[in-house]
Amino acid sequence: MHPRLSNKILRPDFQGEFTASILAAAASPELISFAGGLPNPVSFPVEEMDKAAHKVLEHNGVMALQYSGTQGYLPLREWIAKRYETMGVFGVQADDIIITNGSQQVLTMMGACMLDPGDKVIVEDPTYLVALQSFHFFDPEILPVTINPDGIDCDALAATVAANPDVKFAYVIPNFQNPTGLSYSQQVHDRVVEIFRGTDIVVLEDNPYRELRFSGTATDSFGKELGEQCCMLGTFSKIVAPGMRIGWVCVRNKELREKLLSYKATADLHTNIFSQLVLAQYLADNDIDAHIEKTKELYKHKAELMMDCMRKYLPQGVAFTPTEGGMFLWAELPNGMSAVELYRVALTKGVAICPGDPFYEKARNVSTFRINYSNSSDEVIEKGIRLLGEACAELMLVVGTDEGGLTHPDWEENLANALKLQAVLNRRCPGLCRNLDLRTERFNQHETPGSLLVEVGASGNTLAEALRSARILGQALAVFLRGQMHDDTD
Secondary structure (H helix, E strand, O other), X not given: OOOOOOHHHHOOOHHHHHHHHHHHHHHOOOXXXXXXXXXXXXXXXXXXXXXXXXXXXXXXXXXXXXXOOOOOOHHHHHHHHHHHHHOOOOOOOHHHEEEEEOOHHXXXXXXXXXXXXXXXXXXXXXXXXXXXXXXXXOOOEEEXXXXXXXXXXXXXXHHHHHHOOOOOEXXXXXXXXXXXXXXXXXXXXXXXXXXXXXXXXXXXXXXXXXXXXXXXXXXXXXXXXXXXXXXXXXXXXXXXXXXXXXXXXXXXXXXXXXXXXXXXXXXXXXXXXXXXXXXXXXXXXXXXXXXXXXXXXXXXXXXXXXHHHHHHHOOOOOEEOOOOEOOEEEEEOHHHOOHHHHHHHHHHOOEEOEEOHHHOOOOOOOOXXXXXXXXXXXXXXXXXXXXXXXXXXXXXXXXXXXXXXXXXXXXXXXXXXXXXXXXXXXXXXXXXXXXXXXXXOOOOOOOOOOOOEEEEOOOOOOXXXXXXXXXXXXXXXXXXXXXXXXXXXX
């Protein structure tokens, strides 16, 4: 039998393919995975949830096991509404909240309720790959706008809005953006408000990582200034437990909220009511802010350790953006090297990363990649980053001598230079060099002063690994030669 599938489902799904490989890597016991975005299970409140579940079944067992309303459990929606007050977003009511199967479900709900083929959607570039995957299903025109270290490029955003007044909505992640880990500055935030205010563009603000800030100052929510023009997504997956699949969207526009509820009722009737009741009980009985503080301390430690390891083990030309929260680091390879290539090589070393390609709407063969620090032990972080740094063919410097009886008056000077060069290589990429090989043969090194033989890799290395090592060698040689000219090898 050959089922007659829809053209929508048969379209190539670039992001979906990567999502599948990332999840497979995360689940593989043989791999060290920095590819996913998993919270650390150490942070899960298992005992507290156990008590909450028993209490729910004892006092509300029938309600917990019965069908329920589409909008979600009222006490949970009331808790979320009050939470927005602590963020400076006032006037949110429980009726504005829809409880969803993770905030990710909202992406599909918004697409289904707002998009016809060819409609325009603004996204950050790069952006959350599952958002792209979800929006693509409705065949819109995606308008990517570059994200800078301080947030979205406001000039480019203003130009995009001016040229496309018919944009349906804009999807933004203002805090610890996935994948870059970047956050909007207050200045960028204010400019974005000015750009969208007075338009009919819905601003879809996704904030799964806002509560995970361990340094710096959070910016305001767009919902504070834009009111019903802004739909605010949130989730308990990052601060309590992802397996419960409890998220929400705050929609203060009544017309849109009713359409979203109608769609959700058709899609899945309601979010798991047992999970909602247990979560609400947990929130009533425990100090969630104290729990979040412990999680933030854990993630701060993990982030600092990973950044230290990256400085120690990765080639010097690899740059990364320091983070103040969230779960990710965003790195860039030197000289336009391919992150997909690194991803493939790293897998052979037993390490999984997420190359940047699926996070871009159009760009391919990029040099950026995302790594997750939250879901690994300290030992695994150090080992994994060290192995990632070893995703290059080893180098060996070979120095000839006159011990074989043939004249080679410069060999001791050659040896000294080789040791200096190896020191530069070891500082730039620890573990890249094997021990220096001092031979009795001259290898014709006596013919030219300063000659050196370099062995790149072995029979088990790929061409890509050898080329990566050759690039690192070239960079180290430049540093070494500049040092020779200025009597300084670093």
